[in-house]
Amino acid sequence: MAEVKGIGGVFIYSQDAERLVRWYAEVLGVEMESMPEESAWFTVFFTRDFETSVVRENPVFAIRQAEGELPEERGFVLNLRVDDMDAFLVQIREKGVAVDEKILVWERGKHAWIKDLDGNQIELYEELFPA
Numbered sequence: 001m002a003e004v005k006g007i008g009g010v011f012i013y014s015q016d017a018e019r020l021v022r023w024y025a026e027v028l029g030v031e032m033e034s035m036p037e038e039s040a041w042f043t044v045f046f047t048r049d050f051e052t053s054v055v056r057e058n059p060v061f062a063i064r065q066a067e068g069e070l071p072e073e074r075g076f077v078l079n080l081r082v083d084d085m086d087a088f089l090v091q092i093r094e095k096g097v098a099v100d101e102k103i104l105v106w107e108r109g110k111h112a113w114i115k116d117l118d119g120n121q122i123e124l125y126e127e128l129f130p131a
Contacts, residue, residue: 009061010078011062012062013065014063017063017066023117027097030061032061039065043062044060045058045060074120076121077122078121080123080125082125099112100114109128110125
């Protein structure tokens with residue numbers, strides 16, 4: 001039987017895509033390049049294929065200019081992996097980002113939550129490896 005093997009990409013629509021792209025670059029360090037249509041930007045993250053251990057470019061993360069009004073409440077959370085949660089939270093707080101008071105730490109990882117300029121929920125995740 002065919003099955004889903006992972007996330008191919010995340011596409012966020014924004015009323016002011018250029019502004020949001022700048023925020024992701026300046027605050028989170030996610031640099032994007034413009035797509036040919038000039039109303040969308042993207043970056044590709046590297047992942048390791050679980051079955052073959054081959055490193056691939058996947059998934060894509062993109063921000064696109066919305067063509068109409070967007071609903072105020074959107075039902076998704078963007079999960080971004082970070083390599084050092086404590087240092088990353090210091091960096092983004094210095095840039096004025098409000099970090100949710102609740103930080104979850106358990107044997108598999110650390111989780112923290114923020115919002116981008118459009119109010120989209122972002123979960124930051126640092127994977128912890130058993131000692």
